[in-house]
Amino acid sequence: MTRVAVCAPATPILPQHAVAITALAAEIAPEVELVIHDQCFASEGHFAGPDTMRLSALLECANDPSFDAVWFARGGYGSNRIAAAAIEGMDDVARQKTFLGYSDCGYLLAAMYKSGIGRPTHGPMVADVGRKDGDAAARRALRWLSDGCTGLEPSLGETPAVAFNLMTLSAILGTELMPDLSGHVVMIEEIAEHLYAVDRLMFHVTSNLSKCGLAGLRLGRVTNVPNNDRPFGSQPEDIVRFWCERHAIDYLGEAEIGHFAGNHIVPFGVAPPLARA
C-alpha cells in the first residue's frame, strides 16, 4: 500500500474532483490510498484558504511519516507565497518523500530541489481528472504513484532534468527559490498566454539561464493560446529556437509535458535507471 496525502498549496478543487480521483484510484491503482486533506476545498479569494492554512496543510502532509508521497491537488497561482516557509518547516520525514505536481506548484518543486528535500517530481495533478483530455494524465499520475517507474517523459536519460511552466520558471528566476540548473535539461510548457507573452518569457528565461550552463532546453505543449488582435507571426517552437540561439542554449526538441492528456512524469534530477528502462 502506498499512502498519498493530497493538499492544495495554490487554489482549491471541488468535492467532485475528490470523488472522481478516488474512484479512478480504486479502479486502476488499488494499492494507492489517497488521503485528501480538507484544506483542498477551502476558499479565500483566489486561494485554497489563507497562506497560513495552505502552509500548515502542506506541512502536515509532508511531515507525517504515515504518508509516502504528497500529491498537489491543483495549480492556478499561490504556491510561491508559502514556498520559502514550507522549506523551513519541512523535517527529516519530508526529506524522504515524493512530491508530485506541476504548473503553479513548480515554485515548491524548485524550492525543494534547491534544498535537497524529497523527490520533487513534475507530473499531472488531481484537478486534471476534471479537465477535458485530463483523464489520461490523471491515470498516468496514479500509475506512477503506484509503481514509481511508468509514465516517464520519453526523452529522459542520464542527464539531470527539470520541468516547469514557463511563466512559473520566469517568476522563480533571481528569487530564493531558484535551484542551480547547471548541466540540466530544462523542459518548459505554457498555457493560456498570448504568443507575444511567450516571446517575452523566453527572452527573460533564456537571458537568465544562459549564465547557468544548461545541458539544453526542451519545449512541451503550449496550449489554449488566446487570440491576439493580430497574428504574432511565428509559432511557439520558432520562438523557442530563436531565443535559445540568441542566448547560446542548445534546443533539444520537444518534450511530452504540458496542460494536456500527454503530460508525462519528470522526476527532478536523474530518474532512477529502473524507471528509465
Place this chain on the structure above:
Amino acid sequence: MTRVAVCAPATPILPQHAVAITALAAEIAPEVELVIHDQCFASEGHFAGPDTMRLSALLECANDPSFDAVWFARGGYGSNRIAAAAIEGMDDVARQKTFLGYSDCGYLLAAMYKSGIGRPTHGPMVADVGRKDGDAAARRALRWLSDGCTGLEPSLGETPAVAFNLMTLSAILGTELMPDLSGHVVMIEEIAEHLYAVDRLMFHVTSNLSKCGLAGLRLGRVTNVPNNDRPFGSQPEDIVRFWCERHAIDYLGEAEIGHFAGNHIVPFGVAPPLARA
C-alpha cells in the same frame, strides 16, 4: 525649435495617430517639430516591421545630430528584441539626446540608463493621442518636449527615480538590460493583467529588488484589470504593500504614472532642480 524624431521600436501606429499628434503639436507646442519616421507604420506580424527595420529606424533617429529628442510612438511588445543591439549602435550624438516613452519601451529606457546613454525618460507616447483619456497625456508629453520642465511626476525630488511597467521590469531582471537601481525610488504601473498576475509579478520583482538597496517603491495606476473567475481578494495597493513588507522594501505611496490621462514625466535619475521647482 526642438526637433523630435518619432520611431516605433515595438508595435506600429496608424496614420491617423500621426495626423492627430502633428495637429496637437501645432496647436499647443508650435516650437516642437515632429519628424515621424515611416517605420512607425510598418507591420510584420506583431511588430512595427522586422527587428532589423525597427533597430535601424531607432539608430537613424538616435544618431542624427539634427534631432534633439527621440519619442517612441507606441509600446505593445517588442523593444526588448532590439534593445541590446540599439545600445551597441548608439554613438556620441545619441548620448546627448532625450528619449521619451514608457510601457514596453521601458526595455530601451533601462538599457540606456544602464549604459549612461542620453536622458531616458518615462512619459506618454504618440499612440496615447488615440486612447480614451489619452489626449491629456499626449499634451503633457508635448509640453515637456517643448519646455523640458513641466508635467513631472509630483513626488520627484532629489532622490534618483525610475518608472516602469511592472511586467516589463519583471522581464528585465537578471538580463543584460538591467541597470543598478541602488538608492533609487522605483515607480511601477500595470495594465490589463489579472490581479493574481500582479501578485506574482510583485513576488518576482520585490524578491529581486530586495537585493538592490532601493530608496523605496511607489505604485502608479493598475488599469483595465480583467475579471477573473473569482475575486482575487485584495486590491493592487494591498498587494504591493504585502510584497514590499515581505521583502523589506519601503512602500512610499502612490505615483502619478500609468496607462491613463494622468501619466506624468519621470526623467531617469535625478530630474534637474529647475524642472522640479
